[in-house]
Amino acid sequence: MSNRTIKESTKAFGVKQVLKYIDRNPDENIPKILNWLENHDKGGMISPQVHMARQALEDKDGNWYKLVKSLWTDVDDGVRLKLFENFVINATMIGSPRQIETGKENNCNVPWAILMDPTSACNLECKGCWAAEYGNKMNLSLEELDSIIRQGKKMGTYFYLYSGGEPTVRKKDLIRLCEMHPDCAFLAFTNGTLIDVAFADEMLRVKNFVPAISIEGFEEATDGRRGQGTYQKVLDTMKLLQKKKLPFGISLCYTRDNAEVIGSDAYIDEMIALGAKFAWFFTYMPVGVGAVPELMVTAEQRKFMYNTIRAWRKTKPLFTMDFWNDGEFVNGCIAGGRSYLHINANGDIEPCAFIHYSDSNIRTHTLLEAYKRPLFMQYRQNQPFSDNMLRPCPLLDNHGRLADMVEASGAHSTDLQRPENVHSLCAKCDQAATRWKQVADEIWADGEHYKSKARQPVR
Numbered sequence: 001m002s003n004r005t006i007k008e009s010t011k012a013f014g015v016k017q018v019l020k021y022i023d024r025n026p027d028e029n030i031p032k033i034l035n036w037l038e039n040h041d042k043g044g045m046i047s048p049q050v051h052m053a054r055q056a057l058e059d060k061d062g063n064w065y066k067l068v069k070s071l072w073t074d075v076d077d078g079v080r081l082k083l084f085e086n087f088v089i090n091a092t093m094i095g096s097p098r099q100i101e102t103g104k105e106n107n108c109n110v111p112w113a114i115l116m117d118p119t120s121a122c123n124l125e126c127k128g129c130w131a132a133e134y135g136n137k138m139n140l141s142l143e144e145l146d147s148i149i150r151q152g153k154k155m156g157t158y159f160y161l162y163s164g165g166e167p168t169v170r171k172k173d174l175i176r177l178c179e180m181h182p183d184c185a186f187l188a189f190t191n192g193t194l195i196d197v198a199f200a201d202e203m204l205r206v207k208n209f210v211p212a213i214s215i216e217g218f219e220e221a222t223d224g225r226r227g228q229g230t231y232q233k234v235l236d237t238m239k240l241l242q243k244k245k246l247p248f249g250i251s252l253c254y255t256r257d258n259a260e261v262i263g264s265d266a267y268i269d270e271m272i273a274l275g276a277k278f279a280w281f282f283t284y285m286p287v288g289v290g291a292v293p294e295l296m297v298t299a300e301q302r303k304f305m306y307n308t309i310r311a312w313r314k315t316k317p318l319f320t321m322d323f324w325n326d327g328e329f330v331n332g333c334i335a336g337g338r339s340y341l342h343i344n345a346n347g348d349i350e351p352c353a354f355i356h357y358s359d360s361n362i363r364t365h366t367l368l369e370a371y372k373r374p375l376f377m378q379y380r381q382n383q384p385f386s387d388n389m390l391r392p393c394p395l396l397d398n399h400g401r402l403a404d405m406v407e408a409s410g411a412h413s414t415d416l417q418r419p420e421n422v423h424s425l426c427a428k429c430d431q432a433a434t435r436w437k438q439v440a441d442e443i444w445a446d447g448e449h450y451k452s453k454a455r456q457p458v459r
Contacts, residue, residue: 008094015089023081026072030057051136067277072276076245082207083247085203091158098156102214108371109380110335113159114152116343118145118173119198122166122191138165138345138416142173144362148343149181151367162188165345165351165372168211171199178206187212189251189280192237193230200244212251212280214235215271217261234275242275249278249319256284256294259301263308268316278319281309285354286428287398289418293428299435306390327384327392334392336379337371348414351379355395355402357411357422374409390440396429 004012020031031054038050067353071080091112093358099110120138140148149160150320160177167174178186185208192213203209215234216222241248250271254262261267262281271279283302286293297305306325313320327333332403333353334340342350348358349370370376382405385391385398394401405411406422413419 001184003238003377004094012089016085019084019088020207021067023072023077023084026302027069030068041380044097063313063315063317067319068185070277070317071075071247074242074245074277075247076204076207079207079246082182083185083210085206086158086183090183095156095158099219100156102368106368106372107321108368109372109376110155111152111157111340113161113338114148114157114159114343115163115340116140116145116148117164117345118162118167118170120165120345122164134291136272139170139344140343140347140362142176144347145173145177146180148362148367149177149184153181153184155368157391158184160184160186160342162186162190163342164189166191166194168194168199172203175199175206176203176208176211182206182208184208186210189214191230191234193233194242195237197240200240203246204244209343210247210249212249212278213276214251214253216253217267238274248275249280250276251280253282253284254297254301254305256297256301259297259305263305268318272316272318276318278321279388281305281320281322281325283324283396287354287356287420287425288415289420291428293352296429296432299439302436306443324393324396325390327391332384332386332389332392333379333394336376336383338383341376344414346414346416350414351375356414357402357406357421358411358414359411375405375411378405378409387445388437388440391433391437391445395426397433398441399430399433400426402426 018033022033034050034054035059056062057068059065096112099112103110117138118140152158152160160181163176168190171194174186174188178184187210190211190213192211192215193212203211213234215231219231222234238248252262268279283297283305284295286292286296302325305322309320309322309325312318330339335342335355337351340352342355343362344350344356347362349357349360349362349365349367350356357375359375360373362370365373371395382394382401385394385401391397394405403422403426413422
């Protein structure tokens with residue numbers, strides 16, 4: 001049953017017709033829609049973005065034109081339209097105003113996306129992964145996952161991501177949630193090894209589920225961290241998804257050992273050739289008592305990835321996101337419900353997937369109650385954590401900021417195996433933060449980036 005207002009339903013209907021119009025002939029109709037938007041933008045709010053979009057799409061040999069075109073040549077028609085509707089209409093046109101309104105009414109952050117762990121179980125034991133320590137005991141029930149989504153939608157959140165553990169251990173429940181919430185978009189960070197023909201067919205049927213496949217580089221690096229034969233299994237999965245015309249992306253954790261490989265043209269070109277449409281980039285975080293700080297990248301490697309990803313955005317038909325180095329585009333840290341949060345398989349509501357501290361649990365608190373609890377309010381009151389948006393993180397980039405918030409809120413460690421003192425965690429990042437500050441300040445000062453003051457603020 002829809003809980004849209006009449007105004008929201010009217011807006012949704014209009015946008016849906018526009019999407020169908022574009023879908024019939026994108027080459028001819030996208031320019032028409034851009035012209036219409038520009039002509040009716042009396043306040044000049046979106047004209048710069050429209051102009052940039054037009055320039056990108058007019059270059060038929062350019063990477064952005066190739067990427068947009070591939071959404072029609074490489075993706076199933078029904079899947080493409082469903083995802084467009086759920087992202088453009090529900091998550092953005094309807095969801096964002098609801099989030100803003102609820103946030104104002106309650107003086108709290110309301111996220112655009114929620115990341116949650118259906119299970120702690122995983123079929124792999126990757127080196128340096130905190131989930132590998134958790135075992136197979138923790139799970140969110142189907143009813144609990146459904147409740148989270150229902151609560152979220154009332155406040156405007158229509159985008160849900162899964163991590164773990166390995167989310168596809170719960171294949172049937174993931175598909176059931178797609179059926180129960182056809183108005184939402186779902187993305188799973190997955191090792192990809194459990195995606196088979198039957199599951200791909202289910203994805204094709206529900207149309208609102210997209211995998212982001214974790215891969216560490218070429219065969220040697222991937223198998224070295226994830227286990228022998230993993231790389232070939234992942235490639236087989238990508239080829240299957242490509243054959244089924246199902247969109248997918250890749251999730252890349254760059255470490256001291258693999259940054260140069262992940263940042264190579266040869267590697268990213270292979271991922272594009274295999275069908276990847278987007279890439280999430282993360283840097284290794286020493287989370288957990290058993291973490292390996294030696295895997296953290298150097299400041300020089302982080303700068304290398306910063307420059308590399310920005311060069312790719314001008315040359316590669318791939319949509320890229322760098323969780324840390326893109327702070328300049330979103331005005332710093334997006335955690336703590338500002339744009340997203342994390343719920344682990346034990347139900348603990350955490351500010352971020354890499355911040356394992358909490359003062360609320362989905363089994364004892366509603367989402368809205370958690371948003372108004374001390375830990376999330378500490379995030380709201382302290383964001384951004386630096387004037388330099390290339391240093392967004394309260395753990396990795398800013399000495400002591402996370403420890404201050406955890407202590408002020410009374411939050412506790414959510415690591416059920418070996419609880420980690422927040423000061424011990426922060427200490428593992430101090431040296432990296434000091435070295436990155438010098439490099440980041442140099443980049444920020446030279447003006448070769450999109451400083452926040454030049455853009456509309458992002459919540």
